[in-house]
Amino acid sequence: MRGLRPPADRGMERILGIDPGSRITGYGVIVSDRGRIGFVACGTIKPLPGLPFAHRLNQIFDGINEVIQLQGVTVAAIEDVFLASNPRSALKLGQARGAAVVAAMQNGLAVYDYSPKAIKQGVAGYGQAGKAQVQHMVRVLLGLPAAPSTDAADALAVAICHANQLHL
């Protein structure tokens, strides 16, 4: 984790995890109360592919904004992507991530960054865990009746990773 350090345990938090992407942005909200976590909501924001890119970015901002306000989110955590196949796709991914980050900041939330490795380590105990493994562990840790979609599961994993940090 880089950037701000999480505050010491201060009771209940409603944590928004974000898995940013220009085509699909996953989000997941969990509640963390003194070391115990519970599922609140999850889903994906899928801007219409035919829209101009600026509109797609705006839909990501609006989507994250709506989740924050609807679910009473108190803190945000977002995947910090280092790798992209090429600068062109990195620029697209970066813009999607920027739109999501400012949506959280504009709501006055602290935003914490976690590397993909730290997130996988946090939910599956293994930094190289695969997508299916993360999906499975998110389901188990939150006691869900079914596995969320991979993008929503990745977002919930970010939120769980942040909850773990709060109670180390």
Place this chain on the structure above:
Amino acid sequence: MRGLRPPADRGMERILGIDPGSRITGYGVIVSDRGRIGFVACGTIKPLPGLPFAHRLNQIFDGINEVIQLQGVTVAAIEDVFLASNPRSALKLGQARGAAVVAAMQNGLAVYDYSPKAIKQGVAGYGQAGKAQVQHMVRVLLGLPAAPSTDAADALAVAICHANQLHL
């Protein structure tokens, strides 16, 4: 230019040009009235380098938002960067650009993208024009008493490029 097409000439526009960057974001506002352009304002947004990245992105959003509201901007144009030295810097630049784009979109503005080549072509008549040449031509075209900083000049060049498109 990609994305939306500019509307047909509809009289006066106050155009915000943006040259996005994670360290320095240049902005420039011009007025375009039936083919004649005039200078309104320009400057740079320089987030404090020591701040966590999410806060720097938020300062870009707030800065662009302030300029739009203060200067009564009616349309935005932003440099569309294709090239970055590596995926890591592309991710940073992308996030800065995303923050600026959603600030414009949240104000209900249409946002037009112009390639660096189109911008240079638009102000200097030459797609490979250097920074100093762009700076000089922006000064001449807007009748400024002195040349703006390179970042502000690049942003004004984007705005001028959009004004040209309105009156082709």
